[in-house]
Amino acid sequence: MTGQRVLVVDDEPQILRALRATLRGAGYTVESAETAQGALTAAAAHPPEAVILDLVLPDGNGTDVCRELRSWSDAPVIVLSAVGEEKEKIAALDAGADDYVTKPFSVDELLARLRAVLRRRGAAQEPVIDVGEVRIDVAERIVTVAGKRVKLSPHEFDLLRVLAQNRGKLLTHRALLREVWGPAYEVEAHYLHVYVSHLRRKIEPDPASPRYLLTEPGAGYRLVDPASDDV
Amino acid sequence: MCRVKRRSRRDLLVGIAASIAAVAVVTAVIALVKQWVPVLSLGVLYVFAVLPIAVVWGLWLALPVSIASMLAFNWFFLPPVHTFTLANSENWFALAVYLATAVVVSELAARARRRAAAAEQREHESSLLAELATELLRGRELGDELGEIGTRTAGVLGVDNAQIELGAQRRPPPGTSPHLLEAADRTVGTIYVPAGSDPNVAARHRFLPALAALLAVAVDRDRLEREALEAEALRRSDLVKTALLRAVSHDLRSPLTGIRTAVGALRNPTLHLSNEDRLELLETIDLDSDRLSRLVGDLLDLSRLEAGGAAPEAEVWSLDDLVREAIDALDARDRVELAGEAPLVNVDATQIQRVLANLIENALKFSPPDARVHVRITATRKEAIVRVVDQGPGLAENELERVFEPFYRRGSDTRSGAGLGLAIARGFAAANGGRVWAESRPGQGATFALALPVVEVPAELQA
Numbered sequence: 001m002t003g004q005r006v007l008v009v010d011d012e013p014q015i016l017r018a019l020r021a022t023l024r025g026a027g028y029t030v031e032s033a034e035t036a037q038g039a040l041t042a043a044a045a046h047p048p049e050a051v052i053l054d055l056v057l058p059d060g061n062g063t064d065v066c067r068e069l070r071s072w073s074d075a076p077v078i079v080l081s082a083v084g085e086e087k088e089k090i091a092a093l094d095a096g097a098d099d100y101v102t103k104p105f106s107v108d109e110l111l112a113r114l115r116a117v118l119r120r121r122g123a124a125q126e127p128v129i130d131v132g133e134v135r136i137d138v139a140e141r142i143v144t145v146a147g148k149r150v151k152l153s154p155h156e157f158d159l160l161r162v163l164a165q166n167r168g169k170l171l172t173h174r175a176l177l178r179e180v181w182g183p184a185y186e187v188e189a190h191y192l193h194v195y196v197s198h199l200r201r202k203i204e205p206d207p208a209s210p211r212y213l214l215t216e217p218g219a220g221y222r223l224v225d226p227a228s229d230d231v
Numbered sequence: 232m233c234r235v236k237r238r239s240r241r242d243l244l245v246g247i248a249a250s251i252a253a254v255a256v257v258t259a260v261i262a263l264v265k266q267w268v269p270v271l272s273l274g275v276l277y278v279f280a281v282l283p284i285a286v287v288w289g290l291w292l293a294l295p296v297s298i299a300s301m302l303a304f305n306w307f308f309l310p311p312v313h314t315f316t317l318a319n320s321e322n323w324f325a326l327a328v329y330l331a332t333a334v335v336v337s338e339l340a341a342r343a344r345r346r347a348a349a350a351e352q353r354e355h356e357s358s359l360l361a362e363l364a365t366e367l368l369r370g371r372e373l374g375d376e377l378g379e380i381g382t383r384t385a386g387v388l389g390v391d392n393a394q395i396e397l398g399a400q401r402r403p404p405p406g407t408s409p410h411l412l413e414a415a416d417r418t419v420g421t422i423y424v425p426a427g428s429d430p431n432v433a434a435r436h437r438f439l440p441a442l443a444a445l446l447a448v449a450v451d452r453d454r455l456e457r458e459a460l461e462a463e464a465l466r467r468s469d470l471v472k473t474a475l476l477r478a479v480s481h482d483l484r485s486p487l488t489g490i491r492t493a494v495g496a497l498r499n500p501t502l503h504l505s506n507e508d509r510l511e512l513l514e515t516i517d518l519d520s521d522r523l524s525r526l527v528g529d530l531l532d533l534s535r536l537e538a539g540g541a542a543p544e545a546e547v548w549s550l551d552d553l554v555r556e557a558i559d560a561l562d563a564r565d566r567v568e569l570a571g572e573a574p575l576v577n578v579d580a581t582q583i584q585r586v587l588a589n590l591i592e593n594a595l596k597f598s599p600p601d602a603r604v605h606v607r608i609t610a611t612r613k614e615a616i617v618r619v620v621d622q623g624p625g626l627a628e629n630e631l632e633r634v635f636e637p638f639y640r641r642g643s644d645t646r647s648g649a650g651l652g653l654a655i656a657r658g659f660a661a662a663n664g665g666r667v668w669a670e671s672r673p674g675q676g677a678t679f680a681l682a683l684p685v686v687e688v689p690a691e692l693q694a
Binding site: 012014015017018019020021022024025026027056082103104105106107108110111 | 491511
């Protein structure tokens with residue numbers, strides 16, 4: 001097997017076993033670990049191209065693994081979380097995780113998320129980004145929807161640009177606020193909600209049921225191409 | 232003089248007898264000493280008859296005693312003797328002085344006596360209040376103390392008995408009259424004294440409000456204590472619910488995740504699964520369904536036990552057979568060593584095997600992989616005890632009871648079980664008249680023990 005290497009970290013042996021078989025079947029090379037320490041060791045020995053990481057580990061939590069991993073690896077991380085672990089999930093995302101799925105997840109969902117994070121990996125800072133019918137010219141600060149120019153305020157534009165540059169990726173409230181408004185505004189979530197609704201009115205065909213700018217309840221936002229399987 | 236009215240006939244007779252004796256004794260003494268001392272100056276000795284009577288019985292008896300003294304002095308010693316007439320008019324004056332002295336002294340004595348009685352009464356009241364305050368505030372249950380408080384209050388009020396009832400006044404028991412116990416702005420309760428008895432008015436006005444205030448504090452304290460207990464119970468049941476939610480969230484979700492992932496993979500047409508991977512996925516489904524069904528069974532058992540619905544079907548068994556079957560059910564014959572006696576117990580075999588299996592499984596879980604678990608059966612005439620000894624990390628003192636709480640997990644044990652096994656073991660043991668407990672010294676492994684009542688071996692079965 002010479003597929004992309006994925007590191008799976010979970011302390012439940014049966015879940016680990018099922019994930020290993022599934023990922024092998026999808027053509028990936030699979031490494032696995034059952035503990036936080038084991039995960040870091042495995043990632044150092046055979047640098048993975050993506051990591052699937054359980055939040056609760058016997059010797060630590062996924063957030064710490066995520067933060068540690070981020071300090072020397074840019075492999076995208078998908079967090080496995082359970083209901084009741086929302087705080088830990090947000091913490092992991094803030095610590096650099098790229099996405100999450102909630103247990104029990106569907107295999108299709110997990111594989112789609114994995115494809116999405118791998119596709120984004122190493123994506124260059126393109127001067128022009130296309131997401132479906134929305135085109136963002138980063139250099140000229142021009143946005144068109146289906147070829148028609150829309151006027152955005154500077155903050156609206158920056159918000160859309162950050163989301164587009166991380167297309168498909170879940171961005172936490174904190175991360176978006178920091179990128180667009182600066183670190184001092186990290187906790188002003190209401191700014192964000194207001195600007196997101198402005199932005200939806202300008203780019204969504206039907207702002208009441210968004211298809212581009214999706215809300216992840218309690219976590220953050222992501223920008224997706226409605227025609228792709230980024231979700 | 233309500234106290235005079237209440238004096239018993241016996242008290243009266245004793246008083247009169249004492250008075251006569253006192254006058255007689257003083258008269259005799261004067262008769263003895265008059266040959267050496269002028270008789271007129273000896274009259275003052277009658278003060279020694281009047282004074283004790285005044286002190287003990289009061290003016291009402293001291294006055295007749297002083298008149299009797301005067302008459303006796305006149306009759307026996309003042310010329311002409313053996314008449315009540317007096318030759319010398321000086322003697323009339325002397326007698327009048329003696330009488331006045333007797334009256335004044337007895338009045339002073341009586342006053343002192345009354346003061347002493349009042350002081351004694353107050354002292355009695357305040358020491359009773361102080362004792363009650365100490366006892367009630369020390370946390371004695373008020374309800375248990377009311378009878379005792381009633382009896383002692385009766386003593387203070389000078390009635391034969393008294394009965395205290397808390398709360399609003401109801402119809403007084405027949406033959407009693409009620410006095411309200413009122414503190415600040417509310418009626419704390421009622422004290423019933425025998426109808427027709429006459430509680431000391433001053434004591435009633437002084438003592439009952441103080442008693443009421445004290446009872447009010449105790450009532451409030453009891454109520455607060457109850458409320459605190461209820462709040463604590465609520466908090467604990469909240470903790471249990473939270474633990475239940477976490478357990479359900481983790482222990483139901485993990486096997487579900489395994490099953491769902493495996494099924495999703497097997498049904499996904501885009502995956503290219505090797506035969507080996509296919510088998511792995513099937514085994515995941517198999518093991519995780521087992522785990523789910525065990526967990527659901529445990530939860531059902533636990534709720535049945537908590538609802539008291541685990542009626543044992545008892546039969547007589549040899550305890551070692553039950554242990555052996557439990558070991559076999561765990562497929563753990565290689566790792567468990569059984570030794571000891573074979574006492575007979577009258578239990579539900581399925582439930583006790585379950586208890587034993589849970590204890591042994593727990594011991595295996597916390598032992599190093601290659602370590603053996605020792606099971607020993609001992610028996611006294613009354614009790615059979617199975618001890619399951621592991622070589623794990625042991626239990627801290629504060630864990631010895633907590634491990635039996637549902638959903639409690641030892642240490643960093645996140646993987647195995649929902650923390651129900653020991654709770655279920657304890658429940659089934661209790662349903663069969665037995666006990667389960669833990670013994671341990673950290674670093675020396677833990678011992679879990681099951682005690683069951685022993686059955687007498689029927690005579691016809693004895694060898």
